[in-house]
Amino acid sequence: MGVKLKGLILSLDNVLTDNAVIRRNDPMFEDVGRLMRFLQYRQIKPIIFLNRPRMDINGTPLLTFLNTLFKCDMDLVIAQELELPMKPSPAGVNHILDQNDWQPNEVLYMGNSDTDVRTAINSHVLFVNVGWFHDSVEYGIRFESPWEVARFVDIFCLRDHLWEYHIDKGPLQVYALTLGGWQEQPYKDYYDHARTALKEGNKNTDFWIKYLTSTIYFSGIYDKANYFAPYPTHQEGSGNNIIDQYLQPFSKCFNKTYLKDIIVRHTNVLSSHKHQSSRSFKKQLESISLNKNATNPRTGRAYANPPLNKNKTVLVIDDFCTFGHSFETARAYIEATGASAICVACIKTLARSYEQITQITVSDPYMPNKLSQEPTVDPHRMNDHVTDREAPYELKQRIEQYNSWDWPYSIIA
Structure with a gap:
């Protein structure tokens, strides 16, 4: 709602x-x-x-x-x-x-x-x-x-419709604006539109980020978090510059701290979207850690003590969610500090179950961790968590209106 x-x-x-x-x-x-x-x-x-x-x-x-x-x-x-x-x-x-x-x-x-x-x-x-x-x-x-x-x-x-997709399972809170894929309508009409805008950046980036931030605002979930944090891209040392550019000033509006470097990619990893046949949850988990010396945006210097602890909540933001490996990795490390996570994406890939980790031990969230085997997962079928089937149609309409919008005639007449 x-x-x-x-x-x-x-x-x-x-x-x-x-x-x-x-x-x-x-x-x-x-x-x-x-x-x-x-x-x-x-x-x-x-x-x-x-x-x-x-x-x-x-x-x-x-x-x-x-x-x-x-x-x-x-x-x-x-x-x-x-x-x-x-x-x-x-x-x-x-x-x-x-x-x-x-x-x-x-x-x-x-x-x-x-x-x-x-x-x-x-x-x-x-x-x-x-x-x-x-x-x-x-x-x-x-x-x-x-x-x-x-x-x-x-x-x-x-708007009448905000999140099309929402998993609400206790500590597992995942939101997506819409589903996305290549074949089914209305999804295929805007999937490439979103992918280029959010992965590479173009004139449509402004639309997608404003759609995301306004949804975060009007759904009220911004008020449930203490921190905002982007999930890094797939290359070692990468952040997420597109999300940073827009979400950092947005988070300041509510006095929420934007931790742009709290989640660290220390090893390259393949994208689940591009390499589904060779996807590995274990590799994703072993490529991420938290940054003990994360930057405090208010001072520009490293925190004297890590900011995450019990009773704190992080709003983790990513552009796409395929199987949920990125979000589950973020949750595993964040929860190891005693904090909790709410996960938000622009698009959840069609026909893919969200794979929730059922049991994992992160011995030190601020260090790289090695796992002996792939973690066991509990799959959440996509259709079970579609909460608003009208959302994609409204989204498609808004995309069309955005580039042709002008004052209503009665306002300028």
């Missing part, structure tokens, strides 16, 4: 105005107005959130002036007038959530300043980082125009 976007909380300066200046004939202001009208067209409530009251404009109250200018119906919340702690305290956002009966992941926070970032983080709300008037901060999902925000909202934030 998940939720959809219901509200957008926004700052005034450098979002609706250019350093408190409004130029009526500036095309950017026209697009800001279109964005506000578009939100209401999609039944999303825009709420301006200020610390203090602002002066009237030519004798007209600020909210009345802006609603007239942009031809919309925004609300205004002022912390000082409500005797609430000011930003970056979460009190104002929490007040807005309570008044509208919203959950944190049913809203976005749109801003441009360090104070906006801290407010969103403290409120556990996804930060929409806008740079259409001035350079923005480094956190959140960055947008250069109101048009980009509107497209993001329409394509990613109003």
